[in-house]
Amino acid sequence: MFVVDQGLNKITKIANKTFQELGIREREHLQEWIADNTECLGEELLIIQKEFDGFDDTNERLDLLALDKNGDLVIIENKLDDSGRDVTWQALKYVSYCHTLTKPQIKEIYQSYLDKNMTGEDAEENIEEFFNGEPFQEIALNENDQRMILVAGKFRKEVTSTVLWLIDHGIKVQCFKVSPYEFESKILLDIEQIIPVKETQELMIKMTDKKRQVMENKELNHKRYEIRKEFWGQLLEKFNTMSDQYKNVNPNKDHWLSSGSGVSGVPFSFVITRSYAAVEVLINVGGQAENKRIFDALYQSIQDIEKNLGSPLFWQRLDDKKSSRISYRLEDVNYFNRDDWDKIIEFLCKAMINFVRVIKEPLKQAAH
Known part of the structure; x- marks a missing residue:
C-alpha cells in the first residue's frame, strides 16, 4: 500500500505491520471491528451472536454468528497473522453444529445477544427490519446451506487447498486476507477477499452443482409469490366492484398491496x-x-377514529424505527391456507373501505 504526495507527484510505501507488532488482539479488536461493520466483508450481515457456545456436549465457541440477506447462517472465524492449520476443520465443525438450528432457536440466540449487550431491542423486530419489513412469519431462516467466512492475515496452503476443494463441491466458503498498516500513528486495515477471487466468484459458483439447495429455495419462493399474485387477483376482482381505490393497481408478488392515500409517503x-x-x-x-x-397527531383522535370504525386499531409508533404504522387486523388466518381466502377477502374489502372512511381526513389534517 502506498500514499500519494500530490505536491511532489510521488508515492511512498506505507509500512506493513503484523497484528502482533501493533498489539492488536483477535477477540478484543479484530472481532469487534468486523461485528461493528460487516460491510468490510463485502455485504450487509446481521450479527446475532459473539463467542457462541450453545452447542451440546462441547465448550467450543465460534467467533461470530450472523445471518445474510438470504436467511442463511454465516459462521465467521477470525485469526490474526496466521490462519493456522485447523481453521477450516474448526469452521466445518461449527457449521455442523449450527445446521440444525431452528427459526425459534435463532430468534432466541439473537435475543440473548441483544439482552447481554443491554440494547433494549427486540430480536424479531430487528430481523424484520434487516429483511426490509418482511413479517417474521414469512422469513425463512437457516432453510438452506450454511456459509463460512474465514479471516486471517495469512492463509496456509493446507487451508487454501481445503477451501478450494470445498467450494468445488458446493460448500460456501470465503477467505478474507486482512493486512494492517501503520501511517502517521494511525492503523490502516486492508481487507481483501482472496478466495474465491471476487472477480471470478460468480463463475466458480456456476461451475458447481448449481446450488441445489438454493434452487430449491427459489422454487419455494416462486410458489409463495405465485400464491400471493393469485390471492391479490381474487381480492382485487371483488374490491374493485366496491371501490375505485385500487382500479390502477395490479397483483404483485409482495405480501402487501398499496394504493395512495392523498398524502405522499403514507400509502394505504x-x-x-x-x-x-x-x-x-x-x-x-x-x-x-x-x-x-x-x-x-392521529393518536390524539384515537377515540373518535376507533368509535367511527367500531373496532380498536393496532397503533405502532415504533419509537426506534423511522416509520410508524396503524393497522386494522384479522388474526389467526393464513393466506397459504386457501380455505381462509374467502374469510380474508371479505374482511379486507370491508375493512379497507371503513378504514379509509374514518382515517383519510384525519390523516390529511395531521400531515399539514
Missing part, C-alpha cells in the same frame, strides 16, 4: 401473512421526527 395497504391479514397505513413521509409527529 392490504397486508397478508401466515398469521393475520390487515389493512394499514404506513407513515413514512421522510424524516423520523415528521413521521412521529403525524402519528402523534
Whole structure:
C-alpha cells in the first residue's frame, strides 16, 4: 500500500505491520471491528451472536454468528497473522453444529445477544427490519446451506487447498486476507477477499452443482409469490366492484398491496401473512421526527377514529424505527391456507373501505 504526495507527484510505501507488532488482539479488536461493520466483508450481515457456545456436549465457541440477506447462517472465524492449520476443520465443525438450528432457536440466540449487550431491542423486530419489513412469519431462516467466512492475515496452503476443494463441491466458503498498516500513528486495515477471487466468484459458483439447495429455495419462493399474485387477483376482482381505490393497481408478488392515500409517503395497504391479514397505513413521509409527529397527531383522535370504525386499531409508533404504522387486523388466518381466502377477502374489502372512511381526513389534517 502506498500514499500519494500530490505536491511532489510521488508515492511512498506505507509500512506493513503484523497484528502482533501493533498489539492488536483477535477477540478484543479484530472481532469487534468486523461485528461493528460487516460491510468490510463485502455485504450487509446481521450479527446475532459473539463467542457462541450453545452447542451440546462441547465448550467450543465460534467467533461470530450472523445471518445474510438470504436467511442463511454465516459462521465467521477470525485469526490474526496466521490462519493456522485447523481453521477450516474448526469452521466445518461449527457449521455442523449450527445446521440444525431452528427459526425459534435463532430468534432466541439473537435475543440473548441483544439482552447481554443491554440494547433494549427486540430480536424479531430487528430481523424484520434487516429483511426490509418482511413479517417474521414469512422469513425463512437457516432453510438452506450454511456459509463460512474465514479471516486471517495469512492463509496456509493446507487451508487454501481445503477451501478450494470445498467450494468445488458446493460448500460456501470465503477467505478474507486482512493486512494492517501503520501511517502517521494511525492503523490502516486492508481487507481483501482472496478466495474465491471476487472477480471470478460468480463463475466458480456456476461451475458447481448449481446450488441445489438454493434452487430449491427459489422454487419455494416462486410458489409463495405465485400464491400471493393469485390471492391479490381474487381480492382485487371483488374490491374493485366496491371501490375505485385500487382500479390502477395490479397483483404483485409482495405480501402487501398499496394504493395512495392523498398524502405522499403514507400509502394505504392490504397486508397478508401466515398469521393475520390487515389493512394499514404506513407513515413514512421522510424524516423520523415528521413521521412521529403525524402519528402523534392521529393518536390524539384515537377515540373518535376507533368509535367511527367500531373496532380498536393496532397503533405502532415504533419509537426506534423511522416509520410508524396503524393497522386494522384479522388474526389467526393464513393466506397459504386457501380455505381462509374467502374469510380474508371479505374482511379486507370491508375493512379497507371503513378504514379509509374514518382515517383519510384525519390523516390529511395531521400531515399539514
